[in-house]
Amino acid sequence: MSQNFDDLVRQSIAVTLENMAFMEVLPQSEDTATESANSSMSARLLVLDPIQAEMILTLPIQLLRNIIDVVHAFPEEDVAEQIQADMLGELLNTVAGRLLNDFIPGNQSYRLGLPEVSQDDPVLCDGPSKTWKYDVEGEPLTFAIVGSGFFPDDSVTV
Amino acid sequence: MKRIVIADDSATARMVIRRCLEIIGLGDAGMVEVPNGREALARLKEEPTDLLVTDLNMPIMDGETLLKWVKGSPKLTHVPVVVITSAGNPAKEALLTELGAFAVLDKPISPATLLKKLEPLMQ
Numbered sequence: 001m002s003q004n005f006d007d008l009v010r011q012s013i014a015v016t017l018e019n020m021a022f023m024e025v026l027p028q029s030e031d032t033a034t035e036s037a038n039s040s041m042s043a044r045l046l047v048l049d050p051i052q053a054e055m056i057l058t059l060p061i062q063l064l065r066n067i068i069d070v071v072h073a074f075p076e077e078d079v080a081e082q083i084q085a086d087m088l089g090e091l092l093n094t095v096a097g098r099l100l101n102d103f104i105p106g107n108q109s110y111r112l113g114l115p116e117v118s119q120d121d122p123v124l125c126d127g128p129s130k131t132w133k134y135d136v137e138g139e140p141l142t143f144a145i146v147g148s149g150f151f152p153d154d155s156v157t158v
Numbered sequence: 159m160k161r162i163v164i165a166d167d168s169a170t171a172r173m174v175i176r177r178c179l180e181i182i183g184l185g186d187a188g189m190v191e192v193p194n195g196r197e198a199l200a201r202l203k204e205e206p207t208d209l210l211v212t213d214l215n216m217p218i219m220d221g222e223t224l225l226k227w228v229k230g231s232p233k234l235t236h237v238p239v240v241v242i243t244s245a246g247n248p249a250k251e252a253l254l255t256e257l258g259a260f261a262v263l264d265k266p267i268s269p270a271t272l273l274k275k276l277e278p279l280m281q
Binding site: 016020089104107 | 167168169170171173174177215217243244245246247248249250253264265266267268
């Protein structure tokens with residue numbers, strides 16, 4: 001996995017969070033490297049064509065609530081689980097699109113599935129995979145890709 | 159503009175689009191939000207609409223199909239269609255433009271990028 005691809009992933013997440021919620025994405029610090037005290041929510045999205053892969057985004061509920069507060073301006077007590085799921089799915093959808101725009105040649109189109117959200121911890125399916133961890137407002141953000149389409153050399157670590 | 163239809167299966171995405179439209183000076187327009195292309199088509203047929211803003215990747219009827227139906231309808235073909243998508247690249251943009259899209263924008267959108275594309279319609 002090249003440093004360049006790591007940069008593409010970071011840039012996709014940073015641009016998405018900065019444009020949608022005015023939040024800065026930083027490398028994971030030691031403070032957030034430990035397990036977050038908050039429960040988390042995960043969203044999954046399939047890349048259907050021209051490569052096959054799955055992307056998984058995991059955020060603490062509190063960070064999701066903070067993002068919703070910026071985008072929707074709802075009082076925290078009014079934030080239903082459905083709104084959290086919708087926000088997480090839209091974040092993953094946007095990150096995936098930006099990443100594929102940079103990864104796939106411009107003359108080739110691609111297809112994404114629809115995001116699916118679950119509150120369970122993500123279980124990575126078979127195939128090479130890699131996980132990236134970042135810090136957003138003191139909370140951990142985790143992004144993972146599973147599938148050989150992004151990792152042609154099969155030398156990827158989880 | 160008096161009426162704008164916003165089609166996206168994500169309430170979050172619809173909110174972001176609505177906010178951007180308000181910021182660029184279209185807050186006075188009546189905005190109709192729908193979660194898929196089929197419902198968008200139904201609402202477009204209800205009364206005259208000045209702009210359709212649609213996502214590409216939606217359940218039931220996707221944005222590309224919606225665009226084809228709008229541009230294939232004598233009653234709706236004049237409605238400018240802006241496609242805002244997370245699944246766009248130059249190849250997709252060329253296809254959508256060929257199908258009649260007024261503009262194609264990548265998510266996440268900003269008021270500045272939206273204004274740049276919509277300026278000709280706002281004059």
